[in-house]
Amino acid sequence: MANLRLENITRRFNNVTAIEDITFKVPDGEFWVLVGPSGCGKSTIMRTIAGLETATSGNLYIQDILVNNVPARQRDVAMVFQNYALYPHMTVAENLAFGLKMRNFEATKIRERVENVARSLSIDHLLNRKPKQLSGGQQQRVALGRAIAREPKVFLLDEPLSNLDAQLRDDTRAELKQLHQRLGITTVYVTHDQVEAMTLADKIVVLNQGKIQQIGEPQNIYAKPANRMVATFLGNPSMNILPATYTNSTFQIGSQSLACPPSIRERLQPRDGQGFDLGIRPEYIEIFGSFSKQEDDLNSDLWALEKLPLEVEVKVVEPLGRETLIRAALPILGGDNSVTSIQIQVPANVRLHPGDRISVELDFNHLFVFDPTTGEALYP
Numbered sequence: 001m002a003n004l005r006l007e008n009i010t011r012r013f014n015n016v017t018a019i020e021d022i023t024f025k026v027p028d029g030e031f032w033v034l035v036g037p038s039g040c041g042k043s044t045i046m047r048t049i050a051g052l053e054t055a056t057s058g059n060l061y062i063q064d065i066l067v068n069n070v071p072a073r074q075r076d077v078a079m080v081f082q083n084y085a086l087y088p089h090m091t092v093a094e095n096l097a098f099g100l101k102m103r104n105f106e107a108t109k110i111r112e113r114v115e116n117v118a119r120s121l122s123i124d125h126l127l128n129r130k131p132k133q134l135s136g137g138q139q140q141r142v143a144l145g146r147a148i149a150r151e152p153k154v155f156l157l158d159e160p161l162s163n164l165d166a167q168l169r170d171d172t173r174a175e176l177k178q179l180h181q182r183l184g185i186t187t188v189y190v191t192h193d194q195v196e197a198m199t200l201a202d203k204i205v206v207l208n209q210g211k212i213q214q215i216g217e218p219q220n221i222y223a224k225p226a227n228r229m230v231a232t233f234l235g236n237p238s239m240n241i242l243p244a245t246y247t248n249s250t251f252q253i254g255s256q257s258l259a260c261p262p263s264i265r266e267r268l269q270p271r272d273g274q275g276f277d278l279g280i281r282p283e284y285i286e287i288f289g290s291f292s293k294q295e296d297d298l299n300s301d302l303w304a305l306e307k308l309p310l311e312v313e314v315k316v317v318e319p320l321g322r323e324t325l326i327r328a329a330l331p332i333l334g335g336d337n338s339v340t341s342i343q344i345q346v347p348a349n350v351r352l353h354p355g356d357r358i359s360v361e362l363d364f365n366h367l368f369v370f371d372p373t374t375g376e377a378l379y380p
């Protein structure tokens with residue numbers, strides 16, 4: 001077991017900067033997840049840790065030892081990549097044992113480790129099969145098992161579950177979590193899957209265009225994103241961004257005005273008259289009524305309810321089982337036809353149809369405000 005420290009790591013390929021000034025420290029035994037859009041530098045970070053890529057500048061430490069010049073095979077780092085390669089001519093048992101044999105482990109020790117790992121991944125009944133006699137999911141477990149059997153200092157997993165079907169992916173994710181709890185091996189994990197990131201990570205590192213945007217515990221990043229990119233990237237369906245202006249304690253979205261909640265007013269007062277991006281997650285928007293009902297409903301005390309009403313037109317209705325996702329159009333400029341799309345998550349029993357015009361309420365306790373130019377979070 002070991003801690004892992006990246007210090008100001010930059011990697012350039014000719015004129016492409018794949019990663020820039022990456023600094024973070026994974027404490028001994030923690031499970032960290034790297035997320036970010038395609039091309040943001042996740043694999044480059046993993047390959048640099050593994051020693052398959054040389055940093056242009058910066059330092060990498062494993063267990064507080066500088067390993068910049070230590071070759072990959074001496075770093076005691078085990079990797080499982082999306083396109084794992086099992087040795088096709090070897091049985092499962094031989095594949096699991098391979099790394100241990102290369103390190104001259106005793107035969108009895110090898111057998112013991114292979115059996116333990118196979119049992120923990122439920123592949124112990126497959127030990128005599130060759131890879132081509134296994135399903136994709138079983139092959140993936142063997143690849144994981146081969147890395148686990150080595151009991152490395154650091155475990156690098158680059159989208160290891162992406163070849164599995166949904167059910168197997170869920171099961172293997174839970175197994176991975178249990179396995180990590182048991183073995184406590186320092187792990188860095190790359191995924192595009194939000195659920196994997198949120199459920200597995202001690203800390204999430206959000207990357208964009210080669211740079212770290214935010215590092216934090218999953219729930220903290222979700223609740224308090226550092227900027228618009230992080231806010232819209234984490235969460236599925238993703239956060240709505242509504243362009244607005246703020247004048248005299250009022251947000252203006254197209255022709256619609258919303259009184260600015262007192263808690264936000266203070267923060268925005270010095271920027272009166274400017275544009276902002278308002279953020280609200282789909283689960284914090286509620287259907288409030290149809291246009292015909294609106295006047296009555298407006299009589300209720302919206303301030304007391306801590307809700308902000310908006311009028312939108314339903315465009316697409318997507319039933320998801322437990323809830324339904326509504327995509328609606330919200331006019332953003334008075335007079336012309338400019339609209340922005342807004343996503344609303346409603347209970348499955350709410351029946352709506354494309355073309356319905358409805359009022360929705362934004363829960364202002366869950367409102368975010370971003371600088372429209374820099375994307376920096378201004379509130380909360």
Ligand code: ATP
Nearest residue numbers: 013016017018036037038039040041042043044045
């Ligand atoms: P994905 O999610 O699609 O796997 P990623 O976040 O892992 O992407 P990287 O593969 O690390 O991204 O790539 C980061 C950037 O560096 C990209 O712009 C990529 O085109 C560039 N890059 C990576 N490897 C090389 C290389 N060998 N030569 C030139 N550019 C490269």
